[in-house]
Amino acid sequence: MLVADDQDIVRTGLVMILDAQPGITVVGEAADGQEAVALARTLRPDVCLLDIRMPEVDGIEATRQLAGPDVTHPLPVVVITTFDLDEYVYGALKAGARGFLLKDAGPELLTQAIHAAARGDALIAPNITARLLAAFAKSHRSPRLPQPVEPLTAREKEVLLAVARGSTNGEIADQLYISLSTVKAHIAALMRKLDARNRVEIAMWAYEAGRITT
Incomplete structure (x- = not known):
């Protein structure tokens, strides 16, 4: 490195x-x-x-x-x-x-x-990154909130919020009682639907779109 x-x-x-x-x-x-x-x-x-x-x-x-x-x-x-x-x-x-x-x-x-x-x-540490993402997203949020390319499924919305709050793949799997491979599949789908390159951009989208405020 x-x-x-x-x-x-x-x-x-x-x-x-x-x-x-x-x-x-x-x-x-x-x-x-x-x-x-x-x-x-x-x-x-x-x-x-x-x-x-x-x-x-x-x-x-x-x-x-x-x-x-x-x-x-x-x-x-x-x-x-x-x-x-x-x-x-x-x-x-x-x-x-x-x-x-x-x-x-x-x-x-x-x-x-x-x-x-x-x-x-x-x-994405919940006590640091998530708080800063929320603060900066609020100050940079445009009147027209971003929308996904395709509608998110109920499970994808749950994964979205978990990612935005800083949960790891393993933690998301435990929280939602799903396999690690399923978590990865949902994150890949979120990246495609939100036009995000990584988890950070998924989290930023959640804040900018008003999906999470804390």
Whole structure:
């Protein structure tokens, strides 16, 4: 994976934490967004961990260049930031980030987020991401609420709300008494019907459409 942060001490700490985790190897470090994009395109890491506030190119633009809707072969991006009310978080998620963490999240949550992004999932922590998604979606909500390409089934609506609240596939399976493969099938259907690229965009759609407010 690639780690990008303009603060040397923070970047060094993140690299040390991640390199110590099973199944994670840091293959590149960058001190700004421009360097991060160049390295990521060369190294093609499984996951990019980007700070939001960086010189040259900030984390939002770097995310857009690596994971945006116009990118042919997008890379998984997780955004990390200092403030839990950072106004740029919503922009980063819209740019294609699969999730975000606070810098004081701790090794366990950081590791979970990296592994989730690597397997095509996303970490949406109920006490952080879901709250921010709700706040930013409310402030950015347009008068005309988005509608699905096709009507959602009753079960898909249940899965939609669970994803928006931050539940993992396993948790959704337990909550709804269905198999893990069925959960994955419902999420794939939601992505198609909502024109979403990942779980984060499914959650954002739920908030923007007014399907969930807490």
